[in-house]
Amino acid sequence: MSAPLPGALAEAYTARWSALSRRWADRPGTTLGTLGPAGTSSELAARSLAAEHGLSVELFTTFDDVLDHLLGRKVEFALVPSAYQGLTRFHWHRDLRLRAFFPQATPEYGIASGDGCFPAPGGGPLTVAAMWEVRRIYAEVVPLRLRDREVTWVDAASTQQAAEVVARGGAQLAVTNAPGVRAHGLRWLARRPGAEIIWTLFGHASEETGHTSAA
Template sequence: MVEQTPAVTAREPAGWDELCRRADTEGARVITLGPAGTSSHDAARHLQTRLVEAGGGPPLPLELYDTFDVVLERAAADASCLALVPSAYRGATAFHWHDDLRLLFHFARSTPPYGLAARRLPAAPEPLRVAAMAEVDHLYAGLVPPPLAHREVVRVAARSTRHAAELVRRGAADVAVTNEPSRREAGLVWLSCRPGVDIVWLVFARAPSEHRNLTDPTPDPHPEEPT
């Protein structure tokens, strides 16, 4: 028996007009990774401003969550949520493939500057505790200043750039791979920094019922007879 490929209904991103319509519904809000100071928070505030300019109403409420897993759960459960996710997030594919979500819109925006921040230049000889979220941990090698280049490194996992900076502020890490708003909020100083990079930001929302379960398996007209 030859297996038949299920028919798939094609679907394009809904676009700016659909995003504006969703934003104008009761209870609509933008949700993304927090706390305040993350690059996601910066992009969310930019999106708020664009929607205000387009519709003339007040800014949409903004809700910040500790992880993108929570953002996904909230967006899938509540049609009023507009989930903002950076394409550079390693788990973004989970949003794309979620049966109950739909990509509404995407836009490019540069992140704030990134770098290595600390309360002061860490003293030797202790191992250097470096706080970073997984997506930017690799930046350390290109940012480490000469006085720290040969230090033993112990990685400290962080949920966000702001969390990384807070770990240093509290003394749980020596250096953070973080961004400018988070560095400033935590009262840290730059050891080194670099310009931000352009990121594509993705806006997801709960899909209308007609756009869920898109596969349409076609019954085999000549089923194999049992033997």
């Protein structure tokens, strides 16, 4: 069980969620944008939130697209994980405000291959498809016999795209999550439990929700 939040932080947290819950109850189908496709950790967190509050989820190829659609008022809120390297663009944008935040665990992550077999030892670098944010997982869980192999990274915009790249032969391995492994017929080489991270919700500065500000 998590330790209780300090008083002022707990009050701010509660006030933000109370304001959002009232707003969403008054506006069923409020649009929430986040990273897709289906199976990303962001999509799973968004669907959970949508089921509880009657929201409509829209998925985008990148968080840049999410930001553009939020600024263009094509979605009303954006859901962004704290692990995203570009999160400061949301925090510091003069037209946006952090409306709420919450902890939620991701699915399992790890290294997967298309055929379930270890790549042969030697023979040059391994090609590994991964989002920048999860590359460090590779070094954490890579099997011992592959630990000394050089890695050539193949950039992916999401965990699902990383899995897709391997499925179509564009890389030998992917750093992906459990839904990516299932959706693209991959096999785990190594994996680790999901991580509990903070999810952030951003809305327009011009639309106050009545929450109490916290420094």
